[in-house]
Amino acid sequence: MNATSSGTAPRPVRPMKVAMASLIGTAIEWYDYFVYGLAAAMVFGPLFFPAFSSVTGTLAAFATFSVGFIARPLGGIVMGHFGDRIGRKSMLVTSLLMMGIATVGVGLLPTYEAIGAWAPVLLVTLRLIQGLGVGGEWGGAVLMAVEHAPPNRKGFYGSFAQMGVPAGLILANVAFLGVTAGVSDSAFLTWGWRVPFLFSAVLVVVGVVIRFAITESPDFEREKQSSGTERLPIVAVLRHNARAVALGAGAFIGINAVGYIYMAYLLAYSDEALNVDRSLVLTFILLGSCVWLVTVPTASALSDRFGRRTVLLYGSGGLTVTAAALFPLVDTGRPLVILIALLVTGIAMGTVYGPLAALYTELFPVRIRYSGASLAYQIGALLGGGLAPTVASSLYASWRSSLPITVYLTATTLISLGCVAAVRRRHIRDSTPESRLSTIQKPGKAI
Template sequence: MTSTQISVTPQAPVRPLKVAGASLIGTAIEWYDYFIYGMAAAIVFGPLFFPSFSSIAGTLAAFATFSVGFVARPIGGVVMGHFGDRIGRKSMLVLSLMLMGGATVGIGLLPTYATIGVWAPILLVTLRFIQGIGVGGEWGGAVLMAVEHAPANRKGFYGSFPQMGVPGGLILANLVFLGVSTSLSEEAFLAWGWRIPFLASAVMVLMGLVIRFTITESPDFEKVKDTHRDQRLPIVTVLRENLREVLLSAGAFIGINTVGYIFMAYLLSYSTKVLGMSKTLVLVFTLVASFVWLIVIPVASMLSDRYGRRRLLVTGSVGLTVWAAALFPLIDLGNPAVMMIALLGTAVFMGIVYGPIAALFTELFSAEVRYSGASLGYQIGSVLGGGLAPTVAAALYASWGSSAPISVYLTAVTLLSLLCVIAITRKVRAAA
């Protein structure tokens, strides 16, 4: 080779669908881990970890530990967002999956209050906190990998793949919990059967890690990684230059996240303990509605690529506000067919909002601080939304003996999100 010759190593072509598919699988595994905790909180954690409490107080305590994971999520988002913007998206996705999987298996091995006393709920809260750290860093990395690999005119569609991981994880969690709870007696399920969904996570996490090690780093990060080495703290840059975008994105996410966690966690407890409905029936209904949610997400995201994020998100947010007000009045009728309709309607409007919001959040921030900015907005919204929702709903019912205050609560937070969606989409459209 002469001095004028240059050796060029051809780069493998980027395959957006492969990256998006890997994001979907990894995210579904992480959310499976996160959701089985919510189901266990609704069914078994009260009597097993808080046995000295009354039934209502035990449920409140179990959902309070559920909320601890949300407190940790912004910490995970900030820490992994920092390193994701500094050293790359891929490594943070691997770390988040390892944290989540380790904590989930740990919960499956955890002794109950009857064995180790007060240390049982303390360790439960600690492991839940670690779960929150893991999932806090997961969302931003998975969405960025999918969106930053995507063609410019299809970012909404590819961004919907990690979004599908949420109902995908919920479906998987429901199937496993349904299978275990229906194949065992109530006594066996409470004694040891509840541990199976947590321990099964070990196999799924190993599969997810293998998949995540095969994907390439984000091209957007590769373009900027050598030009912002002097940016020591991306989160400081975000808060200094993009505080309004962070707050608006958090507000836009509060409504869908609140309704989502009422749908995914609290309704199981409410419909079985308050309305006396069959646990198996409610799990099946939730499973069917989750499939609808899964289907609507990519459809709405494709439509947002064609007709614009604003049109889809405002339409979905209006529908979600109206449906949130009607959800508990419909559930309270105690009619299984009406309950199924209520859950299906909720799933449709959640899908319309949740799908396009991934691409929207990435469009708010430059590549240098995108992981930090998108993660922080999303996770603040999750704390104020889903992190409080099951606990607030349980407390409202315990205080009033009625679901009416819960309906007021849901209507208020979805209306707030609608206003933030209008403001944030107007800003993105003006900048386009």
């Protein structure tokens, strides 16, 4: 029985409150994820893999970074199952707690010098827990924002969850910049690197309080009351929506590969290959992330007006160009050129990343949407960002040149451009009455 038939007025939907809660929660989770990536670039090699050379130690550290991506599809499947069965909200709280516990655990972890081989083993274990948490986080946060949104503003409101990625990167960079500026290099290597990880405990408490205060998705509640829930959502996804999963994953590979090179590998590369000051590169990445953050809602609002596919095609084309130019520009070693390259790349990434949230929700019906969107996104993340820093480290170690990295990034962005081009109106679906009405009235805005 719904709220109206029982005589009680339904609770008013406040999309901006939910969108802000998605932004804050995802920013905290991605902060946790990115402090690991920055630490992998800066200190994990000598602290957890001291027997290796500098290059090999960095490669091993990024391999542990990639391990988290292996767990992300599993996290998406498990939390997607319960998110489609019992609701979005409870999975968001669960994922945030998993992420926070694992991140604080890394900050408390003894190094190789203290416990030997157990140190990298425990590091990998905690990274796997991080992967499980973030695997279920993205789908729930995006769905809560999009499913609370008005039919003609789903792209804009969905972008708030997407903004959590650059916001989390900004927080992580600020944390590391603050620590590196406040302590000596030896103190940073001894204990300073732990501070950003331990600070996560404060952020997680804030995030959990905020997420408990929001209401469940109205689309989910409506679907549950009218049709019930799917017993095995992931089976239904693979049986009826495999093409949508493939297109969604492919559309994400390029932006994710470029993003993790941008967020994690460039710091190690500029220090090792170019001998550019670490704090300077961190500052440039921070500025580029601010541009990325602003571009995400702008591009998403444009996708509400001109269609997801149109904006994504332009964005994916631009991302291919910037992927081809990024390392040649960085290799000049000139700070101004590096800054411009990172700022332009931030614009390209934001143009692609923002509208993807609404696109993913439109690819799957409500009853299996958490599972479908999470699976597509996390497979794309595994094939894109999960491999990118490790592949880039391996290519540079083998060739001692950035040219193979440029070829790799350009290839991944071309794959995504092709997948976006392959998305057609027949792939877009939405089972809510409001969205069906909107599609009928404004057919040109569906994708």
